[in-house]
Amino acid sequence: MSQQEKTAWWTLGSGIAIWLFLLMRFTEDGRIVELPAGYALNTYIQMIVLWIIASVVPAVIAAKDPQQTGKDERDRAIDALGDRWEGYVVVIAINVLIVHVLARAVFTDRAPSMPLPDFNSATALIFALLTTLFLADAVKQAVVLWQYRR
Amino acid sequence: MTQAELGDRVGVTRQTIIAIEAQKYAPSLELAFKLARVFGRPLDGVFQFHTHD
Numbered sequence: 694m695s696q697q698e699k700t701a702w703w704t705l706g707s708g709i710a711i712w713l714f715l716l717m718r719f720t721e722d723g724r725i726v727e728l729p730a731g732y733a734l735n736t737y738i739q740m741i742v743l744w745i746i747a748s749v750v751p752a753v754i755a756a757k758d759p760q761q762t763g764k765d766e767r768d769r770a771i772d773a774l775g776d777r778w779e780g781y782v783v784v785i786a787i788n789v790l791i792v793h794v795l796a797r798a799v800f801t802d803r804a805p806s807m808p809l810p811d812f813n814s815a816t817a818l819i820f821a822l823l824t825t826l827f828l829a830d831a832v833k834q835a836v837v838l839w840q841y842r843r
Numbered sequence: 844m845t846q847a848e849l850g851d852r853v854g855v856t857r858q859t860i861i862a863i864e865a866q867k868y869a870p871s872l873e874l875a876f877k878l879a880r881v882f883g884r885p886l887d888g889v890f891q892f893h894t895h896d
Contacts (some may be wrong), residue, residue, distance in 0.1 A: 695858050765855035767868050839860075843867060 696758070697768050698841045700751040705834035711740060712827040719820040728816045740823070756818035771840040779833035786825040790818075853877040 718736045719725055728736070728842040764772070794812050846864075847857040853874060862868035863878075870878065870890075879889045 695856060765859050767855065767859040767862060770868075776845050817892060 695768075695841065696751075697764065698838065700755070700840070701834045704747070704749050705838070707743075707750075708827050708830050708834070711743050711747065712787045712824065713829075714743065715740060715820065715823055719816060725810050725814070725817045725820055727814055731755075733816060733819060737819070739756050769779055771837055774840060775833040775837040778836045779829045783784045783825060784827040786828065790821055790825070807818070849878075849881065852881050 715736070718732075719728065755834075790812065797811065810821070812818045812821065845857075846860040850857045850860045854877070855874065859868060859870075868872055875886060875890055879886045882889055
């Protein structure tokens with residue numbers, strides 16, 4: 694397994710773990726709860742720290758084997774494909790959020806029956822945006838792994 | 844010559860050489876010329892382009 698594959702597995706795993714940490718903090722009994730601003734900020738900072746640690750670990754491991762650190766043209770092509778899919782997920786997810794918020798605003802009388810969270814809540818919006826980022830990165834890593842393994 | 848040695852000579856990893864051999868990766872023109880040069884053959888002596896027409 695190449696260093697790039699190992700890094701993709703690590704990034705996918707750590708991304709899922711950090712998202713589960715967010716899920717634990719932002720939800721209760723499967724529902725998004727309104728968090729105090731200070732608690733939400735604290736959680737966000739913790740997430741950033743975890744993300745930085747998760748990003749540094751594979752770089753440190755790779756640095757111990759300098760021959761494995763370089764990317765060749767195939768690695769860069771696979772990265773580019775992963776980035777493209779990541780972009781698709783972000784665009785689709787952001788548009789789904791926009792449509793949902795607008796639909797909720799327009800059809801206010803039917804809003805209670807709408808299944809998705811109310812994004813008038815800052816907590817729900819933050820959680821949805823962070824989930825979008827983690828989902829997009831997970832899709833990127835999955836595409837990268839699929840390209841290396843096909 | 845091993846796949847790793849060939850990779851070293853043209854500046855790619857062994858995995859990329861394996862992927863090219865298995866026709867799972869189409870190399871850039873630059874890499875294709877480098878590979879042909881290593882083998883001392885013209886480009887079309889190393890790579891063939893097949894159309895599906």
